[in-house]
Amino acid sequence: xxxxxxxxxxxxxxxxxxxxxxxxxxxxxxxxxxxxxxxxxxxxxxxxxxxxxxxxxxxxxxxxxxxxxxxxxxxxxxxxxxxx
Amino acid sequence: xxxxxxxxxxxxxxxxxxxxxxxxxxxxxxxxxxxxxxxxxxxxxxxxxxxxxxxxxxxxxxxxxxxxxxxxxxxx
Numbered sequence: 001x002x003x004x005x006x007x008x009x010x011x012x013x014x015x016x017x018x019x020x021x022x023x024x025x026x027x028x029x030x031x032x033x034x035x036x037x038x039x040x041x042x043x044x045x046x047x048x049x050x051x052x053x054x055x056x057x058x059x060x061x062x063x064x065x066x067x068x069x070x071x072x073x074x075x076x077x078x079x080x081x082x083x084x
Numbered sequence: 085x086x087x088x089x090x091x092x093x094x095x096x097x098x099x100x101x102x103x104x105x106x107x108x109x110x111x112x113x114x115x116x117x118x119x120x121x122x123x124x125x126x127x128x129x130x131x132x133x134x135x136x137x138x139x140x141x142x143x144x145x146x147x148x149x150x151x152x153x154x155x156x157x158x159x160x
Contacts (some may be wrong), residue, residue, distance in 0.1 A: 001087045008092040015099045015119060024111050031115055034096075038122045042129045042137070045089065050132065058134045062125055062141040066118070069145035073114050076152055 001048070007040035028074050035066040087131060097123025110156045117148060 014034040021027050039059050046055035100119030107113045122142045128137040 004089060005085070005092075008089050011096055011122070012092050015123075018115065018119060019099055019103060020135070024098075024109060027112065027115050031118055033117065034122050038126060041089070041093070041126050045086070045126070046129050046134065050134065054128075054134050058129055058137045058141070060126045061138040065141040065145045067120065069121075069148045070116050072145070072149050072152055073111060073118070076156060077111050080156065 004044040006040050007037050007044060011037035011041065024077060028070060028077075031070050032067075035063065035070065038066070039063045068083075090127065090130065091125045093123050095123075099123075114148060114152060114156075117151070120149075 011034055012032045014037060016028050017030040018034070021030065039062055042062055043055050043059040046058065091133055097120055100116050100121075102116075103119060104113050104116030107116060125137055125141055125144075128140060
């Protein structure tokens with residue numbers, strides 16, 4: 001259970017870095033760190049309560065979705081900045 | 085022990101709401117929306133509704149992509 005608290009502290013650290021960062025590209029780097037930390041929270045908390053394979057499936061689905069989201073933002077940002 | 089975890093996740097979600105509220109750039113607002121989603125999905129998973137968590141985790145990026153196409157990526 002202490003492992004999930006460490007993952008949650010990493011998530012709060014990543015969120016604070018997103019808040020206080022000026023550049024959008026560096027915000028995207030710490031958004032990826034936040035996605036890793038939240039995946040750790042899901043798989044370590046839920047894996048001790050219910051079936052671990054179901055928790056792994058939920059964490060994998062979250063990770064796929066979050067990576068798709070941040071990559072969509074990053075690729076649109078790259079296309080807009082490369083065009084100008 | 086789960087209470088501390090919920091407090092930290094709520095802190096993540098509230099900070100994401102602050103990012104989405106106070107940013108001027110459209111990309112920073114979208115990053116704030118992504119942080120809000122990242123803060124709220126562990127609440128669904130901790131409550132035990134893992135199928136709902138899978139559905140929400142796969143549907144929220146689609147809403148972000150739609151917002152992206154409407155607001156900033158109209159001709160990209």
